[in-house]
Amino acid sequence: MKLTQLGLSLDQQLCLDNLFLILEEAKKTKNFVRVDMESSAYTQRTLDIVAAASKAGFQVGPVIQSCLRRSQKDVEDLNRLGSRVRLCKGAYKEPPGLAFDQRREVDENYDALAAALLDGGREPAFATHDDRRIAHVIHCAAERKTARGQFEFQMLYGLRRRRWRELAREGHQVRIYVPYGTHWLPYFYRRIRERKENALFVLKGMLSD
Ligand SMILES: Cc1cc2nc3c(=O)[nH]c(=O)nc-3n(C[C@H](O)[C@H](O)[C@H](O)COP(=O)(O)OP(=O)(O)OC[C@H]3O[C@@H](n4cnc5c(N)ncnc54)[C@H](O)[C@@H]3O)c2cc1C
Numbered sequence: 001m002k003l004t005q006l007g008l009s010l011d012q013q014l015c016l017d018n019l020f021l022i023l024e025e026a027k028k029t030k031n032f033v034r035v036d037m038e039s040s041a042y043t044q045r046t047l048d049i050v051a052a053a054s055k056a057g058f059q060v061g062p063v064i065q066s067c068l069r070r071s072q073k074d075v076e077d078l079n080r081l082g083s084r085v086r087l088c089k090g091a092y093k094e095p096p097g098l099a100f101d102q103r104r105e106v107d108e109n110y111d112a113l114a115a116a117l118l119d120g121g122r123e124p125a126f127a128t129h130d131d132r133r134i135a136h137v138i139h140c141a142a143e144r145k146t147a148r149g150q151f152e153f154q155m156l157y158g159l160r161r162r163r164w165r166e167l168a169r170e171g172h173q174v175r176i177y178v179p180y181g182t183h184w185l186p187y188f189y190r191r192i193r194e195r196k197e198n199a200l201f202v203l204k205g206m207l208s209d
Contacts, residue, residue: 002036003046016049023058030059032084034125037063039092040099047074054083063127065090066110067099075113079120086125086154087113111136118146125175127154134167148172 006018019035026033035050037043050062061083064071067090078085089106090099100106110128114137117124126137134153141151152173155164164174 001033002038003049004038004042008042008045008049012045012049016052019049019053019060020056020058023053023056023060027058032059032061034086035060035062037065037088037090040068040094043068043070043074047078050083051081054081059084061085063088064113065092066113067094067106069098069100071109071113072116075116075121079116079122082122084123084125085117085121086127087117088127089130107133115140118144118151123150123152125152125154129155129160129163131163134163138172 001022003015003019006022007014023033035046037046047062050060053060062078063086064074064078065088068074075085087110089110100109107130110133114124114126114133118137118140126133128134137151137153140146141148148171152175153164153167154175154177157176157178164176167174
């Protein structure tokens with residue numbers, strides 16, 4: 001879920017109260033709740049809220065974006081706290097001071113953060129459709145003899161269906177994210193407005209499968 005949908009841009013305590021209502025329900029069914037990461041304007045507040053929720057004993061974890069320069073330090077801190085992290089490249093247009101502006105740098109940072117999460121993280125999740133990043137994770141996990149049940153790949157419903165099945169057949173855990181309900185269209189528009197590459201990405205994915 002996205003914390004701005006729970007009031008993050010209005011009031012941090014309101015957002016935390018709303019999140020706790022959801023986490024209480026999730027706890028009843030022993031469910032883990034992933035909190036998405038939004039633009040860099042919300043990074044610290046999101047990490048603070050997830051840390052407060054973890055401290056309160058809920059099964060909840062944040063997302064780290066490899067496009068952000070701060071992410072290496074964030075991963076170190078989250079590893080120390082034993083947080084369950086999802087790693088992604090980042091879907092938001094960010095100011096160059098805060099983010100890498102070259103695709104190559106975002107990819108290199110993804111690989112470095114993936115290795116750090118496999119070294120010291122707890123059940124990390126690697127959200128990507130990029131074969132090179134997936135290959136790097138598999139290589140690092142094999143080098144470290146990390147069991148396949150100790151990490152997972154995540155992709156979006158509708159993209160790279162064949163690849164999910166291949167990974168699952170090879171014994172990897174794969175989780176597919178499904179936007180559902182009546183508000184999927186505004187969600188889709190928002191993703192496109194955030195960054196025009198998102199539209200191209202979805203169209204490419206739909207055509208290539
Ligand atoms: C489960 C999940 C959760 C996410 N959560 C967040 C979040 O909380 N916050 C956030 O900012 N972003 C999130 N994202 C979005 C993410 O940050 C990226 O914007 C998005 O996933 C695109 O990056 P990529 O790593 O998939 O690969 P890209 O860099 O877009 O693509 C790299 C390469 O992958 C290959 N590829 C990609 N798609 C295909 C395809 N369909 N067929 C063949 N090859 C393909 C191509 O070679 C392509 O050049 C999430 C993504 C996923 C999958």
